[in-house]
Amino acid sequence: MATPGAPLVAPVPLVWRLVTVVEVVDETPHARTLALDVPDWPGHVAGQHLDVRLTAEDGYVAERSYSIASAPEDARVALTVERIDDGEVSPYLAGELVVGDQFEVRGPVGGHFTWRAQDGGPLLLVAGGSGLVPLMAMVRHRAARASGAATELLVSSREREAVLYRDELERLASAEDGLNVVYTLTRSRPAGWSGYARRVDAPMLAEVGPAASASPRVFVCGPTPFVEAVADALVSLGHAAENVHTERFGPTGG
Amino acid sequence: MPPFSRGFHRRPPREDVDPSRVPPGQYVVNDFPVLSAGPTPRPKLDEWSFSVQGAVDGAASWTWEELNALPQETFTVDIHCVTKWTKLGTTWTGVSVDTLMDGVATEAEYVSVWADGGYTTNVPLEDLRDGKAWVVHTFDGEPLEPAHGGPARLLVPHLYFWKSAKWVRGLTLTVEDEPGFWENAGYNNYGDPWREQRYWGD
Amino acid sequence: MEEERGAAARDATVLDGNAIAALLGEIFGGSEMTSATRGCGSCGQSHPIGEHRLYRGAGLVLRCPGCGDVALVVVERGGEAVREVQLLGRWQVAVG
Ligand SMILES: Cc1cc2nc3c(=O)[nH]c(=O)nc-3n(C[C@H](O)[C@H](O)[C@H](O)COP(=O)(O)OP(=O)(O)OC[C@H]3O[C@@H](n4cnc5c(N)ncnc54)[C@H](O)[C@@H]3O)c2cc1C
Ligand SMILES: [Zn+2]
Numbered sequence: 296m297a298t299p300g301a302p303l304v305a306p307v308p309l310v311w312r313l314v315t316v317v318e319v320v321d322e323t324p325h326a327r328t329l330a331l332d333v334p335d336w337p338g339h340v341a342g343q344h345l346d347v348r349l350t351a352e353d354g355y356v357a358e359r360s361y362s363i364a365s366a367p368e369d370a371r372v373a374l375t376v377e378r379i380d381d382g383e384v385s386p387y388l389a390g391e392l393v394v395g396d397q398f399e400v401r402g403p404v405g406g407h408f409t410w411r412a413q414d415g416g417p418l419l420l421v422a423g424g425s426g427l428v429p430l431m432a433m434v435r436h437r438a439a440r441a442s443g444a445a446t447e448l449l450v451s452s453r454e455r456e457a458v459l460y461r462d463e464l465e466r467l468a469s470a471e472d473g474l475n476v477v478y479t480l481t482r483s484r485p486a487g488w489s490g491y492a493r494r495v496d497a498p499m500l501a502e503v504g505p506a507a508s509a510s511p512r513v514f515v516c517g518p519t520p521f522v523e524a525v526a527d528a529l530v531s532l533g534h535a536a537e538n539v540h541t542e543r544f545g546p547t548g549g
Numbered sequence: 550m551p552p553f554s555r556g557f558h559r560r561p562p563r564e565d566v567d568p569s570r571v572p573p574g575q576y577v578v579n580d581f582p583v584l585s586a587g588p589t590p591r592p593k594l595d596e597w598s599f600s601v602q603g604a605v606d607g608a609a610s611w612t613w614e615e616l617n618a619l620p621q622e623t624f625t626v627d628i629h630c631v632t633k634w635t636k637l638g639t640t641w642t643g644v645s646v647d648t649l650m651d652g653v654a655t656e657a658e659y660v661s662v663w664a665d666g667g668y669t670t671n672v673p674l675e676d677l678r679d680g681k682a683w684v685v686h687t688f689d690g691e692p693l694e695p696a697h698g699g700p701a702r703l704l705v706p707h708l709y710f711w712k713s714a715k716w717v718r719g720l721t722l723t724v725e726d727e728p729g730f731w732e733n734a735g736y737n738n739y740g741d742p743w744r745e746q747r748y749w750g751d
Numbered sequence: 752m753e754e755e756r757g758a759a760a761r762d763a764t765v766l767d768g769n770a771i772a773a774l775l776g777e778i779f780g781g782s783e784m785t786s787a788t789r790g791c792g793s794c795g796q797s798h799p800i801g802e803h804r805l806y807r808g809a810g811l812v813l814r815c816p817g818c819g820d821v822a823l824v825v826v827e828r829g830g831e832a833v834r835e836v837q838l839l840g841r842w843q844v845a846v847g
Contacts, residue, residue: 587806
């Protein structure tokens with residue numbers, strides 16, 4: 296645990312930077328990764344996010360937060376945005392934008408919901424839907440630094456097609472370097488599915504582990520109701536509140 | 550002005566609205582956004598009461614059943630949130646503040662409205678009288694959802710919507726004006742949407 | 752306290768202090784504030800700012816995750832370079 300009040304990341308000048316989209320990758324039918332060229336990128340810590348600012352021609356401005364998906368070691372900064380159908384910003388970022396388009400970001404920000412290889416393990420990462428994004432930055436960072444920290448990643452998704460970074464996660468898990476990935480599909484399952492098929496609950500968390508007695512650092516991210524439910528279940532299993540880090544993405548049906 | 554983002558637009562405004570019903574700086578929404586300064590309380594109705602108290606002769610209090618036994622009014626009004634959305638033609642049922650103040654004598658000119666969860670907002674008494682304000686428990690014919698202030702909220706449609714305290718439990722009449730939660734934090738003491746009184750000094 | 756938690760659990764629109772990391776950075780001159788802690792005068796607990804609950808009403812309200820006590824209220828004056836800020840409780844802010 297860090298000393299209370301000690302900064303985990305250096306202060307950053309909160310300037311808006313004009314970024315350019317250099318690559319667009321469809322991750323799922325509803326989510327898209329944007330690789331960005333960010334001038335004077337100060338570097339980031341896995342788990343941090345950016346504020347995105349869009350300005351319409353009539354001067355109307357919209358701001359939203361997006362977690363950084365890429366590891367600090369990656370050459371490019373990447374965001375992954377899930378499209379909310381009646382949303383104002385996400386359909387633009389995950390639909391309208393093409394390579395070469397520009398928008399503004401500021402950050403990286405946030406020093407609480409972060410993990411660095413030197414923080415060590417064991418780790419329990421629990422993701423609901425697009426809440427996987429900042430946890431993926433941690434998993435990628437872990438791999439880039441060959442950290443070997445014992446890590447359980449529990450991914451909750453509506454269906455298999457909606458799971459972000461599926462192939463990459465399979466590849467990372469197959470390295471057998473201490474990362475274990477477990478899925479639960481809450482809405483529909485492919486034939487022969489042998490993984491979990493319900494919302495994350497205390498018995499599932501107990502099975503996945505690590506147990507509270509191992510004092511894992513726990514990171515939970517996703518829609519607000521998901522995070523509330525998982526955090527309550529973790530506390531009921533005896534995890535100390537100060538080991539449980541949460542990041543709520545806001546309202547959603549998922 | 551920051552550089553603009555190609556192809557990004559605000560949500561298209563509704564076209565079928567009468568512009569004379571939309572106060573300056575507002576836009577019309579179809580949905581009903583949920584805004585809140587704190588967690589949603591879930592009071593038990595058999596422990597719920599509504600009271601008129603403070604600088605009054607004859608403080609009064611009603612249980613849930615008693616409130617529902619008072620004369621009810623159903624009415625349709627437009628509501629205006631200081632965060633700039635306006636919702637037209639919302640239909641509510643409840644008890645007018647006139648009915649609640651009937652038989653309560655007071656010299657006080659101000660009201661501190663208070664609610665479960667500790668929220669307060671201040672309104673001049675005359676802005677709650679003469680058919681200008683209600684304690685409502687029904688929206689569009691359905692019991693008011695907790696997220697929107699149920700079991701009951703104040704409704705003062707001619708002022709910005711933060712004055713229409715959710716989860717309202719009582720009116721405290723005060724001789725001096727006592728700024729409430731948002732009024733203390735920088736929002737306008739009165740909050741007339743037609744004069745765009747959003748912040749201190751507006 | 753348990754009741755407060757339970758109530759918050761049903762509020763689907765709540766965020767946490769992490770979401771306003773940039774805003775807090777602006778208010779505190781660039782400091783990283785989500786890992787700073789706040790000692791709550793109401794329940795006596797200390798929690799990182801990043802774990803506080805963020806409610807969005809007319810303005811922003813940050814509350815103690817232990818008891819719901821108000822930690823911060825921010826009102827943005829649209830279109831003006833002024834922001835109204837109320838800070839409550841004991842904020843432990845790292846210096847240097
Ligand atoms: C710290 C932080 C990090 C985030 N990181 C990511 C990320 O990496 N990837 C990502 O895709 N999103 C992320 N989000 C969510 C993101 O900021 C936006 O809230 C989301 O993209 C919706 O914006 P919108 O403008 O499309 O929808 P809005 O126009 O704001 O909302 C439209 C409708 O969708 C509902 N809605 C709003 N937000 C959500 C939501 N999150 N889920 C479902 N329904 C919603 C609203 O209630 C409303 O009815 C993050 C949020 C926070 C606070
Ligand atoms: Zn407290």
